Amino acid sequence: MAKLSNEDLQWLLEGATFLGCGGGGSYSVGKEILAAAIALGKDIVLISAEDLPLDSLAISPAAIGSPDAVSAQDDSVPFIASAPKAFDALQMAINSQREIPEPAEYVIAGETGPWATTITLYLAAKKNLTVIDGDGGGRAMPQLNMTYFTAQEVIASPISVANDTTQASKSVVSTSRVGSTDLAGDVVRGIISTDSFGNTGAFATWPMGKKDVVTASITNSLSFTLKVGEAITRHKSDPDKYPLSEVLDVLRTERGFAEIIMNGELCLFSETTDGTFDMGQARFKDKTTGRSLYIYNKNENMIAYFEDETSPAALAPDSICFLREDGSPTTNADITPEDIGQSFYIIGFSSDQRMRNQTTVTTFLDALKDMGYAGRFEPIEELSKHWPA
Structure with missing residues (x-):
């Protein structure tokens, strides 16, 4: 395991923005989410998939929606209200099927991009979780069924979706159990298209144990993202030298x-x-x-x-x-x-x-x-x- 410094976190944002292939949300919002994570003052620790305990439980958070819809929202930092709500709802749904409830202690990004990567880091700081060195694609993707999770038959179920408000009277959290990741994508898009969501929100899904994380994720993708972000940062600072x-x-x-x-x-x-x-x-x-x-x-x-x-x-x-x-x-x-x-x-x-x-x-x-x-x-x-x- 390795503790991520604030410099590491900035490099992750730089690398994830580039590796997002023009998508994955906006750098500007990712910067806000990362600042909120750092402001919590908690250590953020990275662990390799191979080093996970055999009985580990990992959950994957992400944002979903049109970046234009997010930019039209109020001045609050996007997703820092909705992501924890979705995470908590998914954990409740998982434990409702267990005789002995157990907390999820690990978090893995659904993709590499400025939103998914920083939301994962924020949740790790907010919930005292450990970040897994991996994700669902090593890039950003417009559809849930494009992930490597899906190719390895890890279904996005249960899936919890939350809107981005802290007002109790307007808060909406929905959890669904679906038979395929294709259906999960349809359900989530249908939910967030409602007025209560306004085409944007956060979700949590892909509950996985160690075996699925090792075989169904793009392992070591955050280490790669870190290296790319460091190279980009050095190039920006002195293009003649780097x-x-x-x-x-x-x-x-x-x-x-x-x-x-x-x-x-x-x-x-x-x-x-x-x-x-x-x-x-x-x-x-x-x-x-x-x-x-x-x-x-x-x-x-x-x-x-x-x-x-x-x-x-x-x-x-x-x-x-x-x-x-x-x-x-x-x-x-x-x-x-x-x-x-x-x-x-x-x-x-x-x-x-x-x-x-x-x-x-x-x-x-x-x-x-x-x-x-x-x-x-x-x-x-x-x-x-x-x-x-």
């Missing part, structure tokens, strides 16, 4: 393939909110060649094309991620009209190999089909052979 190539080296060491797809100016960015999803597109113009790159997102960046090309440049579950010109990671939720004309690095790299299993790839392809792509999955290392010079 060039962007060092960030790419960290990615390659873990994932194999990582390259800059483009250093380009943002020319177009548009989004529409469809329930819990922000659907959008961005166009970047290469600063050297003038060629355009189009990226389409469903909260997360899902597919990228160079202009005049029929084959994609990159496809999810492989990663399409942003760094601003100054090296700061950012997400689609943080990009505004004022960013038009600003320079970004678009970086593509391989997903964790465990996320290339047939179940997960098919689920991503189903989402891509709804977005207009009817082709097959091709790894980014193969697609990159056809990128323009």
Whole structure:
């Protein structure tokens, strides 16, 4: 086990924002949640999946909803009211089926992203829990059924959802038992679309023992996120001493393939909110060649094309991620009209190999089909052979 310093926590936010593939919420809200966690003044400890006790119980928290809906809320820190309520409700549901109730002492993020990662850290501090070095994907994902948990047949049930209010008269917590993670996603989206939730809230699910955590999570993902965040932070502080190539080296060491797809100016960015999803597109113009790159997102960046090309440049579950010109990671939720004309690095790299299993790839392809792509999955290392010079 290792105690996380405040510097470690900041590196986790930086890394999670980048690894969120343009999604996973906004950096700005993640920064608020992390500050709330640090303000609690509690030690936050990281443990590897292999070091968990045999009788351990882990719970996975996350935020759900449209980042635009979250930004329209009041001035309170998002999710610090709803996440503990959902956690407590899930623990009650689990213990209601046990002869001897036992507390959950471990927490594992549902994905890597600025919201899920910091909510996990906040709950650890708030509830005196230990954080597991792992998560459900090593990236952010728009749907619950895209996680590696799902591919390994760990169902998101029971699942507890809470709205983000501290007013007792307006507080809503709902717990459901479902037969599949597909149904869990439908139930949660239906609940948070009500007026009491306003298309945003927090949930807790995927109760797991050690065996499931070891076999069904992307183990050691937080250690990787920490390394990425440290490299990004060093690059931001002194790009001459710590060039962007060092960030790419960290990615390659873990994932194999990582390259800059483009250093380009943002020319177009548009989004529409469809329930819990922000659907959008961005166009970047290469600063050297003038060629355009189009990226389409469903909260997360899902597919990228160079202009005049029929084959994609990159496809999810492989990663399409942003760094601003100054090296700061950012997400689609943080990009505004004022960013038009600003320079970004678009970086593509391989997903964790465990996320290339047939179940997960098919689920991503189903989402891509709804977005207009009817082709097959091709790894980014193969697609990159056809990128323009």
